[in-house]
Amino acid sequence: MKVLVALKEVGDPAVAVHVAAGDESVQREGVGGVINPFDEIALEAAIGLKEQGLVAEVVAVSVGPLVWEGSLRTALAMGADRAILLRTDSVLEPLQVAKALAACAIREAVGLILLGRQGVDHDWGVTGPMTAGILGWPQATCVSRFGLVRGYGEVVREVDGGGQLLRLPLPAVVSCDLGLNTPRYASLPNIMKARSKPLEIRVLPQSADPSWEILYYGPPVQRSSGRRVASVEELAEQLDQAGVLP
Amino acid sequence: MLASDRLGGPSALTARAVAAGTLLGRVDLLAAGSRSGEKAEAGRRIQGVDAVLLVNHSDAFPPSTENLAWLIQGMAGDYRWILAVHDAFGADLIPRVGGLLEISPVTQVNAILAPDVCTRPVYAGQAVARVILKKFPALLTVRPTAFAPAATIHALAPVLEVSLPAAVVSGRHQGYRSSPNQRPDLSEAAVIVAGGQGLESAHSFAAVEALADQLGGAVGATRGAVDAGLASSDLQIGQTGQIVAPDLYIGLGISGAIQHLAGIKDAGIIVAINHDPNAPLHAVADYSLVADLFDAAPRLGEAILARKKGR
Ligand SMILES: Cc1cc2nc3c(=O)[nH]c(=O)nc-3n(C[C@H](O)[C@H](O)[C@H](O)COP(=O)(O)OP(=O)(O)OC[C@H]3O[C@@H](n4cnc5c(N)ncnc54)[C@H](O)[C@@H]3O)c2cc1C
Ligand SMILES: Nc1ncnc2c1ncn2[C@@H]1O[C@H](COP(=O)(O)O)[C@@H](O)[C@H]1O
Numbered sequence: 001m002k003v004l005v006a007l008k009e010v011g012d013p014a015v016a017v018h019v020a021a022g023d024e025s026v027q028r029e030g031v032g033g034v035i036n037p038f039d040e041i042a043l044e045a046a047i048g049l050k051e052q053g054l055v056a057e058v059v060a061v062s063v064g065p066l067v068w069e070g071s072l073r074t075a076l077a078m079g080a081d082r083a084i085l086l087r088t089d090s091v092l093e094p095l096q097v098a099k100a101l102a103a104c105a106i107r108e109a110v111g112l113i114l115l116g117r118q119g120v121d122h123d124w125g126v127t128g129p130m131t132a133g134i135l136g137w138p139q140a141t142c143v144s145r146f147g148l149v150r151g152y153g154e155v156v157r158e159v160d161g162g163g164q165l166l167r168l169p170l171p172a173v174v175s176c177d178l179g180l181n182t183p184r185y186a187s188l189p190n191i192m193k194a195r196s197k198p199l200e201i202r203v204l205p206q207s208a209d210p211s212w213e214i215l216y217y218g219p220p221v222q223r224s225s226g227r228r229v230a231s232v233e234e235l236a237e238q239l240d241q242a243g244v245l246p
Numbered sequence: 247m248l249a250s251d252r253l254g255g256p257s258a259l260t261a262r263a264v265a266a267g268t269l270l271g272r273v274d275l276l277a278a279g280s281r282s283g284e285k286a287e288a289g290r291r292i293q294g295v296d297a298v299l300l301v302n303h304s305d306a307f308p309p310s311t312e313n314l315a316w317l318i319q320g321m322a323g324d325y326r327w328i329l330a331v332h333d334a335f336g337a338d339l340i341p342r343v344g345g346l347l348e349i350s351p352v353t354q355v356n357a358i359l360a361p362d363v364c365t366r367p368v369y370a371g372q373a374v375a376r377v378i379l380k381k382f383p384a385l386l387t388v389r390p391t392a393f394a395p396a397a398t399i400h401a402l403a404p405v406l407e408v409s410l411p412a413a414v415v416s417g418r419h420q421g422y423r424s425s426p427n428q429r430p431d432l433s434e435a436a437v438i439v440a441g442g443q444g445l446e447s448a449h450s451f452a453a454v455e456a457l458a459d460q461l462g463g464a465v466g467a468t469r470g471a472v473d474a475g476l477a478s479s480d481l482q483i484g485q486t487g488q489i490v491a492p493d494l495y496i497g498l499g500i501s502g503a504i505q506h507l508a509g510i511k512d513a514g515i516i517v518a519i520n521h522d523p524n525a526p527l528h529a530v531a532d533y534s535l536v537a538d539l540f541d542a543a544p545r546l547g548e549a550i551l552a553r554k555k556g557r
Pocket of ligand 2: 126
């Protein structure tokens with residue numbers, strides 16, 4: 001079985017974003033930087049399945065600008081067998097990404113698509129289930145445990161108040177959550193080896209007809225900064241006065 | 247409006263999304279998924295619900311995300327907006343409907359400015375995007391903390407049974423693993439005491455739990471605390487955990503990373519207790535105390551109890 005892993009680049013989540021009113025440059029903020037943390041987890045899960053002998057090939061795919069080639073090389077160095085860049089210079093809405101991923105999954109005849117639960121730039125969290133809907137494949141989102149058992153995906157989803165156990169017939173789409181694994185680092189020899197692994201670049205056709213448009217970016221509502229209290233007693237008194245104690 | 251679900255049963259968050267829905271138009275509430283009858287009963291008492299559409303599941307149409315998305319896409323032509331709470335249920339289902347209808351959803355909506363304009367936070371709440379809807383039915387998930395719940399009323403909305411399509415290929419639900427939690431729910435708690443990696447030296451969350459129990463509050467955690475094995479992941483607050491809005495949030499041994507702050511910005515009052523004066527949580531806190539948490543937290547509990555008795 002082949003596995004497709006969807007990777008996007010985001011701005012480094014450790015770096016603060018400062019936005020002035022009407023700052024459209026935010027739109028580009030996520031373009032270039034690091035692999036979305038959840039996508040590294042998805043990739044690690046795929047490589048793990050290959051190491052267990054449950055998967056024949058791991059294909060990494062990105063839908064984005066040419067500069068994302070670097071992240072795909074990193075994915076190859078981590079252990080992906082092949083990479084595909086569906087090249088576009090437009091900022092896409094999730095539907096276009098999901099359609100491109102679905103078409104790629106059919107073309108490559110994969111049995112499983114692994115993605116991140118959300119891009120930490122725009123926090124949409126929709127591409128996985130949208131792709132599943134387009135393909136008509138079963139889905140599991142926010143997965144913190146995953147195993148392949150007798151041709152089924154056995155998963156635990158993170159849900160409010162606990163976990164949901166699901167058995168997924170394949171082919172299926174799975175979006176990965178933080179608890180699933182700890183992604184490996186690419187070793188230097190593997191970085192060298194990755195240079196000769198296949199990375200195919202295809203141009204994604206333009207498409208219009210947006211579901212929505214982002215009119216404006218602005219700063220969030222600021223909280224007024226508070227005050228230092230000198231002691232536990234003073235804190236208790238302030239909270240009492242504020243009327244928030246039970 | 248899709249009735250919200252918590253571990254396969256009705257959720258109090260539905261009333262918050264109904265409040266958001268009434269800003270747009272008349273609201274029909276879809277009671278679907280497991281225990282849909284209970285969801286319908288609770289939903290028909292929510293102010294602003296015109297009618298409850300009940301999905302009676304059976305072996306021929308089990309309550310899976312795949313089946314529900316298929317059902318909703320068939321009903322979509324009758325509606326201009328399709329809404330759900332941005333919880334594990336809605337955030338799973340609405341985008342799948344989006345795939346079927348070829349419409350990208352707008353998730354985590356935190357304000358509705360006009361029938362076709364809403365806002366949502368991006369970059370872990372460091373910026374806000376204003377979005378204009380172009381294709382309808384628009385698909386929205388709303389942040390429950392951003393909308394006060396619609397009232398419960400005596401009048402009962404009518405319940406209409408929905409006719410069901412044939413089932414589609416689905417994952418099979420094998421059960422829930424609920425974490426044993428006697429405390430209030432993070433999503434609804436008036437008081438939350440959250441702990442971070444500052445608790446690691448104690449190898450336990452006892453100091454957090456003790457203060458939470460003294461205040462009758464919920465326990466929350468940072469990703470740092472979850473990774474350190476101090477708290478279970480469903481207690482995680484933040485960009486990739488729960489978004490909370492208690493009247494009072496007390497953070498113990500929490501640095502205040504952007505991703506954690508993303509989850510607490512709607513809290514009424516934020517208190518930081520951290521021995522590092524430069525911890526970023528101090529900068530956003532309404533009251534900040536530079537102190538050792540193992541000393542300060544128990545004393546704060548006592549001081550609060552003493553005040554309660556004095557009242
Ligand atoms: C993609 C992504 C998503 C993330 N999502 C989330 C999320 O949803 N929620 C989340 O919380 N994090 C999230 N994180 C992690 C986040 O970036 C931080 O790493 C995390 O919040 C730090 O947790 P912490 O404050 O417990 O630990 P630390 O940053 O280690 O802070 C511990 C604090 O405890 C203080 N301390 C230590 N001992 C004591 C003592 N005895 N008394 C008083 N104070 C003490 C220290 O001074 C320090 O400030 C995410 C990260 C990424 C990359
Ligand atoms: N442009 C893209 N290219 C490849 N994968 C993507 C892209 N956008 C989103 N994804 C995948 O979809 C997941 C969810 O993204 P989002 O729906 O944007 O929050 C990400 O974690 C990626 O795995």
